[in-house]
Amino acid sequence: MDLHATTGMDTRLSVGRRGFLAAGAGAAMAAAGLSAPAYARPARPSRPRAPRARNVIFMVADGMSAGTLTIADSVRRMRDGKASAWCTLWERPGARRTAQKTQCADAFVTDSAAAAAAWGCGFSCNTGVLNVTPDGRQRLPILAHARQCGKATGVVTTTRVTHATPAGFCVNIPHRDLEDAIAEQMLERGFDVMLGGGAKHFPPELIARYPNLKVVRTAEELRAAPPGRLLGIFSRDHIPHVVDRTEKIPTLEAMSAAALDRLAVAPEGFVLQIEGGRVDHAAHDNDAVSLVHEQLEFDRTLEHVMQWMEGRDDTLLIVTTDHGNANPGLTLYGRRGEESLHRLLKGTRSFETMLARIARGRKERELGRVISEVVEEGTGVALETTEVNMLASVLQSQRVMPFRDANNATSVLGSILASTFGVAFTSPNHTSDMVELTSLGPGSDALRPVMHNNEVWQVLVQAMCLEPARLLPGMDQLIRLNRVEGD
Ligand SMILES: [Zn+2]
Known part of the structure; x- marks a missing residue:
């Protein structure tokens, strides 16, 4: 029996949250009368294979509650006279919507590492853990898998490149905070395009080991970058919030456009993850101004991706978030609602x-x-x-x-x-809510109205018809995990 295929997360956990966390997922499952481990990958669906997707673009507005999407859409309607790209996408023929459950292996409220790893390898992981299941086994993440199958690969983010969400598609690391190790593994695994912040985790001696890797550090250098493997690190830490940023730093839209230009020429297609990572940080901060501007930047990026996809039938687009955060909502009646958004802008x-x-x-x-x-x-x-x-x-x-x-x-x-x-806002924390997942393109018909996040991996693999993954050297070693808290 698959833990996440049931809808009984609350009834199942009659032992209570404290007992669940203290005893570990396995014990909680035993107490609830379940037999499969909490991190079990769901069984292969019996439906026929979907048409082959040459490319996958996986977009994540990190920590986006439904209210964040709604407020950004309201602002676009009020200010620009049109709906947000995300809401427009819902109207496209063939677009699908999925309510996605996000609980990870050891908590109702997930962090970004466990959530990205669930998409990345098809298994639920513990909080803070990147593609190592609670039994200590390493699971090949989707970008390494796609690369084995000859596809070009990339990640774009407004956080540090080594942060949880991009890392969840790229590495096997027992703790999300080991970002120096994440940087090393990302470079070692040969991904083609990595753009974001986090220069502090890429010291000169690390970069020197990869003479064929081009490194750019400004928007101008990104525009002028020659073909080939590319690492763009545009700030020491996370890329500053939209409202604090200078023109020296490229926008999420510009980074994504550059990544698409480079990856689109790959003979076997590509997998690209794009993350609006600071939506999550603004939500943690209960900072409505930053939240709206980060979400609007993500939406402009989605608009660009939708334009890029125009006339193509070879690309699966998934647009989603890893968990709710702070559950913001516009909550003033009548004219005060619109007036407040004008003030916010x-x-x-x-x-x-x-x-x-x-x-x-x-x-x-x-x-x-x-x-x-x-x-x-x-x-x-x-x-x-x-x-x-x-x-x-x-x-x-x-x-x-x-x-x-x-x-x-x-x-x-x-x-x-x-x-x-x-x-x-309700809190400065993530929430356990089911979240929006919108999909369009070949393979999206395998996405059902309600799914758990660890079921999405299977859809990606099937859409691209990837051959079975082979473990990389050293991946057969078990890793001992310690419990961590994440965000
Ligand atoms: Zn967070």
Whole structure:
């Protein structure tokens, strides 16, 4: 019996969440009367093989709750006079929608590593683990598999290239935080295009081992890059939020266009993962301004991909997210709803930047005054004295929010600004909600209305008719796993 093929996640876990986590997935399953391991790959569907997809484009708006998609769509309708690309995609003939379950092997609320690994290898992994199942076995991720079968491969992200979501398609690593090791394995495995942030994990001595790898570090260098293997690392850490970015750094759309141009000439086709990774970070921060701009950037990128696919019938497109996050929603009635979105679009700075400025400013000046100035400069909102005091209190480690998990500066600021921007959040954490998955192209007919994330891998493999994977050298070794928390 497959754990995730049932809809009984809550009834199954009569042992309770605490027992589930403490005892491990195997014990919880035994307690619930289930026999298969929690990380079991679902059985091969009996349906006939779908038409062959030469290419797969897998797009992830990381940590995108339904409210995030809805707000971005509302902004596009209000500002641009047309629906979002994602909502337009739903109207395309042949487009399918799937409600995707996201629980990982050891938790109801997944992190990005376990979620990306479920897509990447078809097995549920523990929180924070990349393509190593709870029994310690290494499972070949989809990009390495596709490369074995002669396809070109690439990842594009606004996070560090070594971050959980791209890594989930590329590497076998027991802990997502081992990003130096992830960088090494990504280069060693020979993927063709890797674009994003995270230069700090690619030191010169590592890059020097790959003389045929072209490395670019600015938008201009990306535009001028010659053909061949390409690593683009445009910031030391994550790529800055859209609202904080300079023109030196390419947009997600520009990186994706460059990757598509390079991969499209591959004789056997390609697999490309594109991640709007900072949608998730803005949601964690309860930062509505950044959230909307990150999602709009993802949507422009999707629009570009849909244009690229126009007239083609050889490419499977999947657009999805790995989990909900903070569940934002526009929540003001009547005219106030639209007016609040107009106010939101005037924001010019992320919480990340504003709170860093407040941290610097408070060393020299009175905290309340610094808060007022920085928030007004970054959002156009003049805070009331009580609101300034709430933010000052949480910055001085006092309890302000009833929900303990939300008692941090970003959630307090997000909650204060909800009065103006109309977007309120439930928490600074991921959520267990089922999430949207939209698909179009050959092979998409295997995607059912409700699926678990670890069933999507099979659809990719079947759509491309990939030959069975061969383990890479060293992959037959078992890896001992320690429990971690992820985000
Ligand atoms: Zn996250």
